[in-house]
Amino acid sequence: MPIPTLTQSIVITLIQCLLVVIFVFVVVPLTVFAERKVLGYLQQRLGSTRVASGHVGITGWMNRGMWKWGRVPVLSYWRGIPGLVADVLKLILKEDILPAKADKFVFFIAPALSMVAAVVVFAAVSFVPGVFFTFPKWFPYLGGLPVSGGIADINVGLLWILGVASVGVYGIVLAGWASNSKYPLLGGLRSAAQMVSYEVPLALSLLAPVVLSASLNFGEMSARMATGMPALALIPQILGFLLYLTCGFAETNRLPFDMPEAENELVAGFHTEYSGMKFGFFYLAEYINMTVVAALASGFFLGGPWLLPFGLQGLLNPHLPAFLSWFGEPHAIFFVVKIIFILFTYIWVRGTIPRYRYDQVMSVAWKYLIPVALVNLLLAAVVRCFAV
Amino acid sequence: MEHFIETIGRNMFAIFGVMALGGAAFMVGSRSAVHSVLGFLFAMLCVAGCFLSLEAEFLGMAQILVYAGGIVVLFLFVVMLVEMSKKKEKAVFQLQSRHAIAVALLGAAAFLGVFRKVLFGAASPDALVLRPELAAGLDVAKQNAQAVSRGLYADYLLPFEILSVILLVALVGAVVLAKTERV
Numbered sequence: 295m296p297i298p299t300l301t302q303s304i305v306i307t308l309i310q311c312l313l314v315v316i317f318v319f320v321v322v323p324l325t326v327f328a329e330r331k332v333l334g335y336l337q338q339r340l341g342s343t344r345v346a347s348g349h350v351g352i353t354g355w356m357n358r359g360m361w362k363w364g365r366v367p368v369l370s371y372w373r374g375i376p377g378l379v380a381d382v383l384k385l386i387l388k389e390d391i392l393p394a395k396a397d398k399f400v401f402f403i404a405p406a407l408s409m410v411a412a413v414v415v416f417a418a419v420s421f422v423p424g425v426f427f428t429f430p431k432w433f434p435y436l437g438g439l440p441v442s443g444g445i446a447d448i449n450v451g452l453l454w455i456l457g458v459a460s461v462g463v464y465g466i467v468l469a470g471w472a473s474n475s476k477y478p479l480l481g482g483l484r485s486a487a488q489m490v491s492y493e494v495p496l497a498l499s500l501l502a503p504v505v506l507s508a509s510l511n512f513g514e515m516s517a518r519m520a521t522g523m524p525a526l527a528l529i530p531q532i533l534g535f536l537l538y539l540t541c542g543f544a545e546t547n548r549l550p551f552d553m554p555e556a557e558n559e560l561v562a563g564f565h566t567e568y569s570g571m572k573f574g575f576f577y578l579a580e581y582i583n584m585t586v587v588a589a590l591a592s593g594f595f596l597g598g599p600w601l602l603p604f605g606l607q608g609l610l611n612p613h614l615p616a617f618l619s620w621f622g623e624p625h626a627i628f629f630v631v632k633i634i635f636i637l638f639t640y641i642w643v644r645g646t647i648p649r650y651r652y653d654q655v656m657s658v659a660w661k662y663l664i665p666v667a668l669v670n671l672l673l674a675a676v677v678r679c680f681a682v
Numbered sequence: 683m684e685h686f687i688e689t690i691g692r693n694m695f696a697i698f699g700v701m702a703l704g705g706a707a708f709m710v711g712s713r714s715a716v717h718s719v720l721g722f723l724f725a726m727l728c729v730a731g732c733f734l735s736l737e738a739e740f741l742g743m744a745q746i747l748v749y750a751g752g753i754v755v756l757f758l759f760v761v762m763l764v765e766m767s768k769k770k771e772k773a774v775f776q777l778q779s780r781h782a783i784a785v786a787l788l789g790a791a792a793f794l795g796v797f798r799k800v801l802f803g804a805a806s807p808d809a810l811v812l813r814p815e816l817a818a819g820l821d822v823a824k825q826n827a828q829a830v831s832r833g834l835y836a837d838y839l840l841p842f843e844i845l846s847v848i849l850l851v852a853l854v855g856a857v858v859l860a861k862t863e864r865v
Contacts, residue, residue: 300687400716450827453743460751464723467755471716471762479762486759493751510827 298439305436310445314416321633322581323378329641330374336645342374385574393473393567400472405568405575408465412582415458418451419589420444420513422599422626443599443626444513451512452504455590456497459545463489465579466547466564473567481563484553484652489545491659496541498667502534502674503594516598517624523605524681530674531604535595537667539639542587544659546580549644551655584640585633592632599624603632694735702728715761719754726750740826 298306327342334341392401422443429436448454463486470482504510506527507518519531544551565576596603601621602610614622650658690697702725709721726749733742834842 299684300691301683304687397714397716400720403720448739449824450739450743453740453747457743457746457751460747460755461723461727463751463755464758467758467762468716468720483759483762486755490752490755 296438298436302436302439306439306441307445309436310441314445315413317630318413318416318582318585321585321637322578323382325581325584325637325641326381327375327378328638329644332638332641333645336642342377382574385571385577388570390570390572391567393475395474396567397472397474400468401567402572404465404469404472405572405579406465407468408462408579409575409582411458411462411465412579412586415455415586416589417445418448418454418512419586419593420447420451420516420598421629423513423517423624426626447511447513450510452500452510452515455512455586456493456500459583459586460489460493462579462583465576469568469576470564473564475567477561478564478566481553481566485547485564488547488551488553488655488659491656492541492544492551492663495537495659495663495667496545498664498671499534499537499541500590500594502530502670505671505674505678506530508678512593516593516600519594519605520597520600520602520624521605521608521611523608524677525609526677526681527674528604528606530670530677531595533666533670533673535591535604537663537670538591538595539587539636541659541663542591543640543643544655546583546587548580548584548640550647550649552649553652553655584637588633588636588640589629591636592629596632596636597628598632599626599629601628695732698728698731698735702732716758719758719761722757723750723754726754738826740830 331341392398420443424443425440426443428440429438431437466489467482467486470478470480470485473479503515503519506523507515509515509518523531543549547553565573568576592598597605597607600607600623607622611622705721705723705725705728707721709718709725712718712721726745730742730745730750733739733745
């Protein structure tokens with residue numbers, strides 16, 4: 295295997311960054327679309343169907359047929375997809391309004407901060423252990439070089455993820471302050487308090503995998519959590535997963551914890567004064583954060599690139615017959631499927647659970663989640679001490 | 683190209699250091715308190731970059747996590763609510779220049795003393811290690827977290843615990859101060 299020079303390795307890293315950005319910008323619009331549709335079906339309506347071009351009219355025709363037939367059309371899953379293009383165009387083309395008394399610099403920098411903090415987390419996420427693919431020999435400049443499954447699988451990856459995620463709070467707080475208006479400020483303050491509070495149980499719930507796997511490296515952690523755990527470790531893993539997912543919902547400001555933008559109390563929360571692509575950045579950042587939380591949950595608890603969640607893969611692998619060995623190996627496709635499943639869970643929960651009151655949000659974090667997370671950590675330590 | 687990138691890589695510490703100084707200068711110089719916090723955040727992130735360029739990943743990440751992610755957010759939380767639109771409040775913050783100069787000079791003298799020792803004093807041949815058997819087989823460049831935890835929990839356990847008690851005292855003090863007004 296040839297060893298890349300410094301310039302080549304930088305080019306490879308840039309290609310990896312590009313791949314991750316493409317992945318994110320494919321998943322995010324589809325999540326937006328899925329949110330409309332799934333939420334629609336959860337609430338017994340059709341979701342977005344209005345913007346559907348004549349070229350995909352076959353579903354429209356089938357729909358009409360089903361109405362005539364006396365059935366509610368369920369075949370219209372992809373009607374409304376052109377609406378996504380319309381949405382993006384609207385965000386880009388809309389007038390960018392700067393409030394007269396806003397702090398211009400901070401108003402400008404806030405959306406960028408939350409967007410950057412959301413994307414940069416992916417640097418430490420390892421999608422598949424080892425080599426993702428190798429450039430073919432004929433490829434100019436990079437022929438025969440391997441591309442690893444993560445951009446920078448550093449040995450303190452988890453700390454990088456937690457640190458950058460906590461920098462994401464600034465975007466929201468500063469946006470609320472810079473707008474120089476009451477509702478955004480209230481929304482920003484609420485979100486700062488909420489996100490700082492929920493970071494504690496979030497980090498504590500992630501400490502259980504750290505204790506169990508004795509590593510801070512994302513790839514190593516997901517590999518050991520998926521394949522190297524005893525059966526006893528199931529309890530802290532499942533409990534930790536539920537804790538992590540709850541805190542993840544709160545950290546990304548999704549229902550049932552969407553305090554910063556509780557629309558019947560705060561208009562639109564911290565981004566009330568934002569318009570055009572600046573608002574678009576907040577919108578994107580929210581969905582990218584959801585993807586990040588999904589990636590971490592699937593990496594640490596759901597077995598990452600391995601098929602089975604919660605370390606069941608390691609228990610199954612010795613008994614796996616040879617012709618099924620493909621299912622015993624790590625594949626990026628499993629990782630992506632798990633991310634998509636958790637994104638679906640987000641929408642599912644949004645359609646199912648009503649919003650908490652603000653004091654309830656805080657008491658959930660401090661009175662219930664943190665003690666349970668500590669107990670979970672203790673369980674993990676006991677398992678680590680006696681079973682591993 | 684190769685040479686250029688290598689040069690940049692070798693001088694990463696200086697680059698981040700200069701950027702951190704720029705952020706600190708912005709923090710001191712800006713009129714708006716929130717802008718100051720932003721400068722502080724930038725300086726903290728650059729200091730984390732300095733740690734990274736010295737192959738101390740754990741410290742760099744801890745820097746981001748603790749300072750950029752925790753402490754500066756709380757600063758921002760307080761500073762946002764301090765509205766310095768009234769002239770009198772502004773005057774309070776601007777009429778302390780004489781004290782400020784005195785404090786700055788004092789701080790500079792203290793730091794110069796430390797720096798003189800660090801830069802020109804004789805370096806000790808080995809780090810102070812109380813239990814060397816724990817360090818056996820530890821690759822510090824690759825096992826940052828393990829090396830730091832060995833330092834904290836084996837070599838310097840007592841000072842570390844005393845420091846944490848001091849932090850606890852500060853916490854309790856803050857609660858007491860906040861509570862007494864209400865009763």
